[in-house]
Amino acid sequence: MVAMAERVDEILRAGGAPHFHGLVVLRGGEPVLERYGSGPDHRLGEPLGHVEFGRDTLHDLRSVSKSMVALLYGIALGEGLVPEPGAGLVAQFPEYADLVADPARAHLTIEHALTMTLGLDWNEDAPYTSTANSEIAMEEAPDRYRYVLERPVAEEAGRRWLYCGGASALLGGIIARGAGRPLEEYAATALFEPLGITSWEWSKGGHGTVSAAAGLRLRPMDLAAIGQLVLDGGRDVVPASWLRAALTPRVVIDPGFEYGYQWYLNTGKRPWAAALGNGGQRLIVREEDALVMAMTAGEYDQDPGGATALTEAILDD
Template sequence: MAMTERIDTVLRSGKAPNLHGLVVTRGGEIVLERYGAGVDHRLGDSLGHVAFDRDTLHDLRSVSKSVVALLYGIALDAGLVPGPEAGLMEQFPEYPDLVADPERAHLTIAHALTMTLGLDWNEDAPYTSPANSEIAMELAPDRYRYVLERPVVEKAGRRWLYCGGASALIGGIIARGTGRPLEEYAATALFGPLGIDRFEWSKGDDGLAMAAAGLRLRPIDLAAVGRLVLDGGRGIVPAAWIRELTRPRVKIAEGFSYGYQWYVNTAAPYWVGGIGNGGQRLTVVPDEELVVVMTAGEYDQEHVSAVAVHEAVLGG
């Protein structure tokens, strides 16, 4: 059964009831585009019932992290930010007590990029609850201090632990290094060169772009970001950085690893991508020259729609 037929069978059968958007490209050409309708949110704010089409912006949630990693690579190539091996604490000298803490002295930017900080962090609670560490970070008077002062529970680099705070730190390093707000740097360094002129980046009460989850794009534009990765960066992002961020660095599960803010599925079929709460997905399958973008409305739920469509696309 052809991919398009498999996908439409899933959609007709009701196995993906909360799918909002789907874009599939192969070899740089759009081969499939579908849109639905349903209740949606901009982070915690209800947008009501939305009929989606090509021009509708959608929350990417944690796929934002993967875009931030691309921005870091661009800034790194321009000499505006230190490399992954650089010390993390020294990037935030305004916290001398934390910088001087010997338990944190070994932390590097790479530990943030790979979510192996070894700090106490828990995002198991819903993203509407202050029991969720990312929400607590957003409610804190200083997001960076909140992350960096979390209790040390193990030596960094040993274990992957999902941490939106790590992505917030990377976003802060980019903004400081470039001397521009994260969203402004994204507009000129990445989105502009890709021809993306419509996006939103939700901000916290402190006025800072929420690097971990705040980006809103059209699915068709997120597909362009995926094609950029598939094409080795096209001179917008250094090819060497594309290889670095998509290299498996820490094991999450059998056949599934994490690179630099990108997931790496090392089992067949090999793919790299970003995954966000609600069923947001960006999947790049190099061997098939395939890019798949999904948006959905299954926030704080099992990603039934995204999983069903993902399996249909990949022939599962």
């Protein structure tokens, strides 16, 4: 354990992670490493100026939010509020009668959204400041759910993983409809309060709806607590059966790196599950040695080299 801390501190001293913001490592449910940095930061593109990060500082999780939405879906499913993954996707939005009636979309299921295998035309390779990026275009569209569901069909669903924030937005919408209240309100009572998480934010888009794909803000320590919940099999918060389903590899991204239900899965010699977000936001859980790592950083829209170096220093332990 000392070796891990020494490796991390050496990277920080040497300037190997200049945009590092926060790090919490748990082993066996206990904190064994906690570090914080400082620097400029943003809230979904809104400048926050220079921030001195500490234990009580909230931080953007960006696409780590997607994995939290997957946990919420499992909780809602256990409460009978949302359909099983095999249910039809477009049918959950009956107000779009033309799309529901479209035979080219009839085979789409909620599971296709959970695994990002919708087969729809979607591109998040463009900068997240441009509507050439499908997620940004979705946020600026008059109706985000219709925008996603009416994308042209590019290939058969279920065949190929394609990164898609729109899939997470649809899942968030289904949860909110089933719960009868906004996603963030359901998250507060279903996930955060049971874990004693009282300080959090969920940024909203132009429609007054939270960004299910990217808007959640938590403290690193609280993010780590959610990771511990996953490692513990969900306890009495997330159904254990759902966690097993969510962390089952379902589609290959690259050899040894797969995707479950909105969670990344390293299937190599030392398997781990991860929630990953733009800028170096990371939550990694490794059952083998009861390890949880929660990291925040400011490497937005660039290669997260610093976050990668710190992650390797921890996972090599």
